[in-house]
Amino acid sequence: MRLHRNLVFTVIDSLNAIFNEGVYADKAVEAALKKDPRWGARDRKFVAETIYEIVRWKRLYNEIAETKDHYTRENIWKVFTVWAVLRGIKLPDWKYFENAPERRIKGKYDQVQSIRKIKESIPDWMDELCSKELGKQWDKEITALNIQAPVVLRANTLRTTRLNLENALKAEEIETIVNPDYKDALILKERKNVFRTDVFKSGFFEVQDASSQLVAEFLDVKPGMRVIDTCAGAGGKTLHLAALMENKGQIIAMDIYAGKLKELKRRAKRAGAHNITPRVIESTKDIKKLKDSADRVLIDAPCSGLGVLKRNPDAKWKLQPEFIDNIKKIQAEILESYSRMVKIGGKLVYATCSILPSENQEQVAKFLAHNQNFELVKEQKVSPAKSGFDGFYMALIERKA
Template identity: 70%
Template sequence: MRLHRNLCFSVIDGLTLIFNEGNYADKVIQQLLKRDKRWGARDRAFVAETTYDIVRWKRLYAEIAEVKEPFDRDNLWRMFAVWATLKGIKLPDWTYFENTPTRKIKGRFDELSKIRKFKESIPDWLDELGEKELGKDIWTKEMAALNEQADVILRVNTLKTTKEKLQAELFDLDIETDYLPDYPNALKLKERANVFTTEAFQNGFFEVQDASSQLVAEFLNVKPGMRVVDTCAGAGGKTLHIASLMENKGQIIAMDIYANKLHELKRRAKRNGAHNIEPRAIESTKVIKKLYDKADRVLIDAPCSGLGVLRRNPDAKWKLQPEFIDKIKVTQQEILQQYSRMVKLGGQLVYATCSVLPSENQQQVDTFLTSEAGKNFIFVKDNKVLAHKSGFDGFYMALLERKA
């Protein structure tokens, strides 16, 4: 591979924004990709994947390059040189790469790869927490899996098409996909491609949604004609899946504390042809109290650490703080206590997170079930999805039923 100066400069500019100014990697990369209209698919892929790669392995590369935060541009070029050397890419004769100690880089990599926090490039506190909660063996495997690049998975919108028809339509555009045996509405891309520019996407035939995330709506046992409340709907990935499972019959109340996310959901619902969704912003507790004892099904896709989705958000490792995890656990329990009251007698509730930590997952459910609000519920089943076993994101979901 030959390195091109303008592409490498873009990566360095992006890393400056992500590491030194705290910008989100996905937003930075979106901006970088608009820089030069002449870039082809390969150029764009280089910028996106290289930036993500260096973000993912920040601690390891910084340690090998012997640089510390905040990184100036020279530091970032040194980290870039480490990335290129470990990828077997020949460094061009540029001033930034003068005196790069290629052999020393490889030696340091071998040495540091024996220590998990460096090998998997994670902060000390997170490494200790993961081992404490999951045990050494599982945490080691899980972190390795969470550092792999995520596959692109589509969820077929059955309101508009079938899996077979969508697969054939994408094949005609040279986008090849595979079925996933245990995921009824999923197609996995054989190679990464920009699916958002396709007519099939614009016509609402599919959404991009990880396979593990697709399990949540299925777990909720919805039926056409029910009244369902999605309490932390966000931009509505799971809401739209619920709508397709309900065949547009019944009512889905999509709630969130962020009204702007619900505007995005409205736009997506229109494209998907999902007509039974009613967005409601949570501006006060009144919105929730009005629905006490009225829902057949309630989904609590709770805010969480997001540790299960590090493959697609590698910068989250560096933004997360232990205090945030402590705070979010309090919020999770408050949400469970309050939102569970919307479930009617005999109705069901799913509590879900995209975390792999038991303290955010089954321990929250156990705490709820022994509380005053939870004593009216029975535990039906749960699903602990670990990335190293599933090959997809880490997730948790528990199904509870309110006693009739």
């Protein structure tokens, strides 16, 4: 691989924005890709993937570069040099690479392989917490979470079938793989901008990780039901519910953020999902009005996001232990409050994209201990190490009385 000056400078500028100005990695990548409309697919891929890789391995590269976690422009160049050397890229004759200690970089890399928090590039507190909660399994999970996430599509069965989608994408020179464990999923063979395709504009698919696609199915919905998606956000799972319900019945999509529900409306229109009613949660009254009214309730709870680090490596550095302590209290409150919307004989799913038992099965156990009229039907833990996709947890709970 040959390094091109304008692409490398864009990467350096983006890393400066992420490390020093608090810009989120996805926003920095988005801005970087708009910089030069003449860039081809290969250039865009280099910029996006290099930024994400250096963010993902920030601690490891920082340790090898001996930059002491200070991200001056000079130090960012040193970190970039480590990235390039470890990938076997020939360094060009630029002043930034003068006297680059290539042998020392490789030697230091070998030295740190026995220290998990450096080798896997994670903060001390995260390593301690996850090791405490997951034991030896943490080794496997963090290794899996450091592998770049595949791009997974969900065929929108309101508009097409998976087979038709596969053929339509092939016609646009996008090759996909079928995984029999996920009935509507297609996995891209190589990363491409699928949002520019005619099939996307026609509403034939959504981009949604394979693990996330399991959640709506877990809720056991049927056409004609009244379903409430309590933390709908921009509606990835809401749209899946609409497809599973064949547009029959009603889905009330609730969220505290009006902007996200506006995005959901736009997506629903493209997907041809007509049975969705967006509703902003402005106070507890909005929940009380729906007491005992739903056949199914989905609680896709706010969480640490530790199961989705492979697609959001930035979270390793933005997340703080206090946030996790806080979010666990919010999860318990949401489960307690939103469960009241389920009618007798109805069911709810509590789901998170976390791999921590304290956010998952322990929350459900506490809820069931205080609410004897609910009963656990089944639960599922999705391990990134075993599945190759995001880490998720879901519990199906039925209201008996």
